[in-house]
Amino acid sequence: MRVLTFGLSLLLLAGASQTVLAADPDNGETLAKRWCTGCHVVSGxxxxxxxxxxxxxxxxxxxxxxxxxxxxxxLEPHPKMSNMALSREETKNLASFIALQKRP
Ligand code: HEC
Known part of the structure; x- marks a missing residue:
């Protein structure tokens, strides 16, 4: 039983750290299209x-x-967009989406 509990918590840990580490550019795109298009050209x-x-x-x-x-x-609001507060995860997703916009 102990072994099973240990295995389960390992699994949970692995799952949790993955959501923290992996940025999600699709979510970044959604955020960018919602928050940034008023001022920036966000995609092609x-x-x-x-x-x-x-x-x-x-x-x-x-x-x-x-x-x-x-x-x-x-994470810091930039001058003209003072009331936008993004979470750590959202800024990572946005950054990974922006990185994908790099021109060839
Ligand atoms: C109300 C207008 C406005 C909105 C909305 C806005 N920005 Fe900006 N942003 C600016 C302006 C103006 C600049 C350039 C002036 C400056 O550097 O402060 C800028 C600069 C930036 C820069 C830095 C560029 C550089 O020169 O290094 C980044 C990165 C950026 N914005 C990302 C975002 C993201 C991501 C969003 C959406 C979550 C967003 N912005 C929404 C107006 C806006």
Missing amino acids: DQSKGTDIAPSFSSIATRPNFDEDKLATFL
């Missing part, structure tokens, strides 16, 4: 954005682009 199928904010593909294409740094950056 969005034809119009504004000039005030850089497109996600231009951000991802920068030579010093770093997905982890971006996720951390997104």
Whole structure:
């Protein structure tokens, strides 16, 4: 019985750490389309954005682009979008979605 309980908690642990570690770009896309399209061009199928904010593909294409740094950056609201609070997981998902917008 003890062995079984131990095995089960190992399984649970493995499952839990996976959801924490793996970023989900599909969820990032949903978030980006909900929160960011007002100012940024977030993906190739969005034809119009504004000039005030850089497109996600231009951000991802920068030579010093770093997905982890971006996720951390997104934890802080940026100037013109003060009331948006994203969770750790949401910023990771957004960053991994933005990384996928990199131009070939
Ligand atoms: C109300 C307009 C607005 C919205 C909404 C908005 N942004 Fe921005 N964002 C800006 C502006 C303007 C800049 C450029 C000025 C600056 O760096 O502060 C910027 C800059 C950025 C940068 C940094 C680019 C750089 O130069 O390094 C990132 C990354 C970014 N936005 C991501 C996001 C994400 C992700 C969302 C949605 C969750 C979002 N933004 C929503 C206006 C917006």
